[in-house]
Amino acid sequence: MALRDSLSRPLRDLRISITDRCNFRCTYCMPKEVFGPDFTFLQRAELLSYEEITRLARIFVANGVEKIRLTGGEPLLRRDVPALVSQLCAIPGLQDLTLTTNGSLLRAQAPALRAAGLKRITVSLDSLDETVFRAMNDVGIAPSVVLDGIEAAAAAGLSPIKINAVVQRGVNDHTIVDLARYFRGGGHIVRFIEFMDVGASNGWRLDHVVTAREIVERIDAVFPIEPAEPNYRGEVAQRWRYRDGAGEIGIISSISEPFCGDCTRARLSPEGELYTCLFANRGHDFRSLLRDGKSDEEIAAFLQSVWRIRDDRYSEIRTAETSILPKVEMSHIGG
8 A cells, every 4th residue: 555644645746855054055955144154064973874855765666756856955966876777777666766956067067867767857046147047056157057967967868857936026037038049949948936944044025926827928929838747746847838839847836826636756864864844843753763773663663654644735825924934044955
């Protein structure tokens, strides 16, 4: 019998953050005011080793996980990620493995990632406007660096590529159509993400959110689009296709149109804490089980006990009060 939570949602997707470090300081994720020079990141001994990650991944797959996404921080900052990819690709029953990156290190690493078995990749790119993008990543990286990484990834065979853009009113919302235009007809898929109240340090306000409906209206006014059927139940992004056949875009609407009812995702932090919701304020310690010599069966039993009582539906019950409660930072557990 499939492992299901208290709302009958199966465990299907596991997002594994392999580092809490990043070379960007995006204002909606790792603002410099919080993650400055004095910020204390995890030490190497605190991180799960690749062997520990792979062991946990095998247990999760045995309990229903079909898809794994490697995240961060910026995952490509960690050494020899292709070695981890190779280990994960060898897990029987794992149907899909992908990775999310800011793209800045992708040109150098894309061929090795593909050779290790990675087939798909997602790249974050919030704007093509140089001034806007430099301000948003707050370390002066130009969009051309990310575009170069995307080109290298496509050439290596990591395609089609998904491009994620977090949309903030008054920051980059005026560049939405430009981003859609650039990738339209090229085989890649841009996904526009509503600005979310993840963590407690990104200065989130509801009036900074550009809703999914507004994003659709802006793009539709220039490039007519129509709804497309989801690829599978629980798909995060709503699919919209261009009416002239020039591909599709996605909209992730956690704020205006919550999808908690179909959420099948769990998130594993770099030090082995399992979070059952992106907006959770506490995790469940799997690293101690690994390092205390627990058997696979004992670890699986703990996983089952955690998932079966899961009742998270933060986005459905979000209020002005809940949005300011302490929550794990997105940079720690990935998006």
